[in-house]
Amino acid sequence: MTSVLRVIADLMSNVGQSGLHFFARVGRSIQFLLTLFRALPSLLPRPDLIIKQLYSVGVMTIVIVLVSGAFVGLVLGLQGYNVLVRFNSESSLGTMVGLSLIRELGPVITALLFAGRAGSSLTAELGLMKATEQFSSMEMMAVDPFKRVIAPRFIAGIISMPLLAAIFSAVGILGGYFVGVGLLGVDAGAFWSQMQNSVDFYEDFMNGVWKSIAFGFTSTWIALYQGYDAVPTAEGVSRATTQGVVNASLVVLALNFIITALTLETN
Amino acid sequence: MSVTTDENSASLISVRQLSFRRGDKVIFDNVDMDFQRGKITVILGPSGTGKTTLLKLIGAQLDPDQGTIHVDGQDVHKLPQSELYELRKRMGMLFQTGALLTDLTVFENVAYPLREHTKLPERMIRYLVLMKLQAVGLRGAAGLMPSELSGGMARRVALARAIALDPMMIMYDEPFSGQDPLSMGVLVKLIKDLNDTLGLTSLIVTHDVREASSIADYLYLIADGQVIDQGTPENLAKSDTRWTRQFLDGLPDGPVSFHYPAPDYMQDLIGQ
Secondary structure, X not given: OHHHHXXXXXXXXXXXXXXXXXXXXXXXXXXXXXXXXXXHHHHOOOHHXXXXXXXXXXXXXXXXXXXXXXXXXXXXXXXXXXXHHHHOOHHHHHHHHHHHHHHHHHHHHHHHHHHHHHHHHHHHHHHHHHHOOHHHHHHHOOOOHHHHHHHHHHHHHHHHHHHHHHHHHHHHHHHHHHHHHHHOOOOHHHHHHXXXXXXXXXXXXXXXXXXXXXHHHHHHHHHHHHHHOOOOOHHHHHHHHHHHHHHHHHHHHHHHHHHHHHHHHHO | OOEOOXXXXXXXXXEEEEEEEEOOEEEEEEEEEEEEOOOEEEEEOOOOOOHHHHHHHXXXXXXXXXXXXXXXXXXXXXXXXXXXXHHHOOEEEEOOOOOOOOOOOHHHHHHHHHHHHOOOOHHHHHHHHHHHHHHOOOHHHOOOOHHHOOHHHHHHHHHHHHOOOOOOXXXXXXXXXXXXXXXXXXXXXXXXXXXHHOOOEEEEEEOOHHHHHHHOOEEEEEEOOEEEEEEOHHHHHHOOOHHHHHHHHOOOOOOXXXXXXXXXXXXXXXXX
């Protein structure tokens, strides 16, 4: 009986400790974000720092986004045609491909790819900078790492994500066009005109843009915080990198549901 | 800004009643130290006694649990960030690992503080960087990346970077470890020459007794969170304190144990 009580007490203690640990991390990450916000004005006279990071965060992610976007578009074309042809409405393929890519798949899949490619690289880079005392040395040179290292990467992430999502959607639509029109014989005029009629600039396109900005903000914040907060050892950096990708992916999916629910409700 | 000590006093850095602990481990317990202007002061002590921690406390990268540290008359832990950064521009620090920025070349690493804090023309920055690299014997390595340097070379580049802004003081964290005999001799002389010609104040944390004693004006020996002994190299050489003798002569037995605290060896082996 005593041992059962002890097991229950240990269990409750572990749950309590995990809870405290979780809330402490959330608190630290918010503190990190506030410090980051305070560092943002210092970037105004130094756009070169952002441009350099746009290359490593954004441009270096383009290839994976192009390839993934093309394959997703090809599959959408195939599956969409297969379903729509049963109802003799294969001419609506453009609508289906366009809406699903612009509203959902473009922002979400790009954000997941972004977390895996750019986010992991940001976390590992910051974690290693911490482990090799580069942040300490910058502080001792009277250079604030938030202003010179973290803030430019954060802004580059927020700028890159919607652009990458747009590239993903554009390539996906071309993929869908290639399969639907090129291979399966859907009428090209119907494909484009249906898409043009049904995709609204504000409700659909801008919805995707806002989503991808929110995902860029969240996944870059998580990646940078994980790197900055990493235990400065090889194992610590490795753990932070994995955790960064997992957390960012889950938060993106949850956030997507919330944003979709809110925007559909207002519609 | 609080100024509690005279900016013109002989001490550039004064540490008063400093206490610092990490978890349950006491690193410093009510320590007082003074570092004289224009002098080389060496802090000796076994590994793990908090020598690097002391440098981080002086640079205000860590906050003490108790006590004050004044650098050039300013309480470093009470300064707002902008004033602390102004002070740090006049404080050079050489990290144990070099801590070079790995995405920049050797040249750009040394140029980094100049680019961040001055508006010097590119031509002038180039002159200054090459002069600093020449002083540490690595002008030829200007185009290399930090990953292409040995540990000793990385520390010399870090020294060139630390003196780039012509600071009033330099803190050296284990500058002699990993240096070959040739570099060691040059480095010891370089630290001495920099101190004398630029009128710097130098603080060296090390456990290389011989090299440190050869250039030190004053020595502090620390262990177990306390200053165990202090004085000029000549005075310490004559000291008959058991701890001082053990450390200076490198004796395995004495007040400081070689072994980390552990249960009885035999009992540990037979598992009781």
